[in-house]
Amino acid sequence: MSVENIIEVENLVKKFGDFTANDDLTFSVKKSEIFGFLGANGAGKTTAIKILCGLSFPTSGKVNVAGFDVYKQRNKIKQNIGYMSQGFSLYDDLTVRENIEFYAGIYGIKRKLIRIRFEELVEKLQIHDLKNKFVRDLPLGWKQKIAFSVAIFHKPKVVFLDEPTSGVDPITRRQFWDLIYEAVESGITVFVTTHYMDEAEYCDRISIMVDGKIDAMGTPKELKQKFNAQNMDDVFIKLARKAENIE
């Protein structure tokens, strides 16, 4: 694979019995790119992310993540990726500091380094008064930011964000995207799924999945031109209609 591509997928197929969840996916994600992975519920996004994260094997096809083969080098992949789920999965009964120490610990980061990076993070997010609070006492927006910081704490090559902004108000969402841009500037590649079409515009490139297949891929601008649409919402609706017509 070329040095530029952090994720390379060729002819990926995943079947559960007779059901084909991922039907012949081919795409690649470049280094430091924000790649939007869009699709309706049940379109096969989650299945694809699980394969990319090394949680399940493809039925067939070639998949490379961070330079490692998904069939043979799953442990190497896991060390080099970050993951944030839609639940902002932190432990409510642990403090912010304990959560971070835990996640950093299971990625094998040395204690001293954890302390240094933690202080940097506190400085960056200005959370001096929050760092020793229990996560359950934090507002949703802060949980989200901290969950993201946890996901990239071990400086992965690529971070997978599974609907990272669901249930958060627009202003907080905007602030969250600032964090994402900051991560990209430091060299991290971002692979993000979202429901919000306005967010799709923030991505460098997007792919839209319908019924297990990638129906459209390109920069937001390209897609809007191709589908003759005002915004991404329009693009999505036109694609969905097409899917219904086929059925």
Next chain:
Amino acid sequence: MKRFLAFLTKEFLHIFRDVRTMMILFLIPVFQILIFGYVIKNEVKDAKVGVLDLSGDVMTAGIVSKLDAANDIEIVKSFYNYEEIESAFRSNEIKAAIVFESDFADNFTKEKNANMQILLDASDPNLANLLNAYISAISANYAREHNSAESVIDVSIEPRMLYNENLVSAYMFVPGTMALILMVITALMSSISIVREKEIGTMEILLVSPLRPIQIVLGKLAPYAILSVINAISIILIGNVVFGVPVLGSPFVLLLVSFIFILMALSLGLLISSITKTQQVAMFISMFGLLLPTMLLSGFIFPIENMPVALQYFSYIVPAKYFLIAIKSVMLKGLGLAFIWKELLVLLIMTAVFIGISVKKFKIRLD
């Protein structure tokens, strides 16, 4: 290893942070053992005893007056037939009754053997045992004093435990409590703690992390294994020190038996967590699937021999039954490994089966 330690630290934080968990872990065992222990009486004090003297000779009168003189026994009634004894037991007037055969003194001198019977209310098994030993000793003593030098003659004493023929020991409360507590802590708590990660979505993150699945499982189970061992030891200690429950067998065998039972319970917890998605379901299954059988069908509270046949068969799949047999043998009878290896084997086979099913379920989910 360092990753694993980070994981363990987190698990202990969960446990020590949660008041409910701490209560279940440390208060309930102590309360339970104190409540059960309180019910048991350890001393004979003015125990009321009745006498049915079918002989009415000097010797029986001598034995009776000797018993009456003893500090802790009070002869309160004389009977004329067995029916009166029965009704005295039922109205709780007496705890024991002594029956002398007719021609007691004659048999003693001529046949060199006289018979007496002790009837005991074994619904309080501990007291029944003590009284039996007490009355037998005093009577035998009296007989010995009347032995002539050249020939040894004897009084045959036949005790009968009424209302509890098998004399289910009152001491059973220690093994029983252990079975219950170890089951609650290990199976219930470990399954809940695993399912909780699934419920709040952190399990995904753990699986995506470089931790291996086996490390996650071990990290989840290890804290409860450690705490269970501590609990097992403290239950035995409280039983022994506070209530005088004997530990006749080797402490090492006792620990081994407990540890195997804990392993079994952990594998059960793992199994439950692999088939459930929410903490509530896990709790429900543990309560009805584990706690009730452990309490009711293991021989802890009700003797298995007295159960309906269908339930007797069912008791074969209740793990606590084997644990109770094994631990009772070691603790109360002083038996060694040679006598309990079958029970231990059954527990180990159960453990292997549970782990096998869990691993299979886990693989299917990852596929």
